[in-house]
Amino acid sequence: MLKNKISLVIVLPFVFLSLHSFSQTAKKLRTIIVDAGHGGEDGGAHGAYEGGLNSWEKNVTLAISNKLVAILQKDLPDVKTIPTRTTDIYQPVKEKAQIANDNKGDLFVCIHADAVALKTGRRQIGTRIEIKHTTYYVGKGKKKKKMIKSKNVVVPVYEYYKIGCPQEGTSVWIFAAHKTDEKLKAVMNNTDFEIDQGNDSTENSIDFSSPEYRTIAQIYANRFQKRSIMLAQYVNEEIANTDRPALGINQRQKGIWVLQATNMPAILVETGFITNHDDERYLNSEKGQQEIAESIAKAIKRYKESIENPKPVVDTSNSTQQTTKPN
Numbered sequence: 001m002l003k004n005k006i007s008l009v010i011v012l013p014f015v016f017l018s019l020h021s022f023s024q025t026a027k028k029l030r031t032i033i034v035d036a037g038h039g040g041e042d043g044g045a046h047g048a049y050e051g052g053l054n055s056w057e058k059n060v061t062l063a064i065s066n067k068l069v070a071i072l073q074k075d076l077p078d079v080k081t082i083p084t085r086t087t088d089i090y091q092p093v094k095e096k097a098q099i100a101n102d103n104k105g106d107l108f109v110c111i112h113a114d115a116v117a118l119k120t121g122r123r124q125i126g127t128r129i130e131i132k133h134t135t136y137y138v139g140k141g142k143k144k145k146k147m148i149k150s151k152n153v154v155v156p157v158y159e160y161y162k163i164g165c166p167q168e169g170t171s172v173w174i175f176a177a178h179k180t181d182e183k184l185k186a187v188m189n190n191t192d193f194e195i196d197q198g199n200d201s202t203e204n205s206i207d208f209s210s211p212e213y214r215t216i217a218q219i220y221a222n223r224f225q226k227r228s229i230m231l232a233q234y235v236n237e238e239i240a241n242t243d244r245p246a247l248g249i250n251q252r253q254k255g256i257w258v259l260q261a262t263n264m265p266a267i268l269v270e271t272g273f274i275t276n277h278d279d280e281r282y283l284n285s286e287k288g289q290q291e292i293a294e295s296i297a298k299a300i301k302r303y304k305e306s307i308e309n310p311k312p313v314v315d316t317s318n319s320t321q322q323t324t325k326p327n
């Protein structure tokens with residue numbers, strides 16, 4: 001679950017600078033990091049409402065993550081798929097991001113489950129007798145006297161409970177366009193920055209304080225966002241194919257730290273609402289977990305195909321036909 005989310009319709013981020021000048025070869029998808037959100041003492045969201053299963057987000061994310069990792073390892077044997085955790089352990093988000101960066105991930109996929117603040121309902125479960133006191137006065141002047149009259153009254157007894165939310169479905173989150181500065185920091189902190197510098201042998205000795213390399217890092221941050229959007233779209237489409245409500249792609253105004261701190265394209269999947277009656281059951285079922293894991297895996301395979309074998313795009317706006325590679 002994310003806090004303080006503001007749903008935004010995707011606004012395509014600024015103007016993407018042309019990458020053709022330095023990125024000549026399509027990058028391969030070699031390493032995927034799958035993060036099961038929360039864990040250990042951080043339970044995440046909780047299905048605590050009437051008729052709920054009382055399940056914790058950390059267990060749902062782990063089950064789906066383990067299934068996703070198994071599918072990817074089987075279907076993409078040439079790709080290294082690394083989970084941030086495979087058991088119920090606590091990891092600060094910094095550690096999760098570090099695992100992704102240290103393993104030189106090409107893609108970071110975070111698995112979460114959604115929740116909203118629940119309404120409280122009440123129902124009458126009986127009655128009880130209360131003694132009601134009323135005061136009155138007798139006499140006048142100095143003889144005025146306060147009297148108390150008591151009588152039994154029947155009052156209702158209520159029981160209060162949380163009502164499961166009506167929201168259901170899967171949404172995908174990417175790092176916010178206005179937060180690319182933070183993504184930039186993650187890019188610039190990576191010492192093994194991969195840039196095709198032609199015949200120049202000064203590879204990996206990049207001085208990021210120079211304006212030209214800052215520009216290159218900016219281009220990378222933008223490219224990561226473009227690729228994050230691509231994968232997010234694929235996930236949304238694959239979820240829609242399973243007949244689950246696919247809630248689209250969102251950016252959070254406040255940013256999502258773990259997506260910004262990783263030096264790679266990154267998405268966060270809110271698999272379903274743990275505070276919704278049907279979604280919670282779906283998320284806790286073998287069938288639901290497998291279906292979501294398979295949808296995400298299909299999206300990743302399409303993403304891999306798109307970046308490794310980009311289809312030439314015919315620019316029909318120009319009379320002389322040109323082909324450009326998507327980044």
Ligand SMILES: [Zn+2]
Nearest residue numbers: 001037044112
């Ligand atoms: Zn969460």
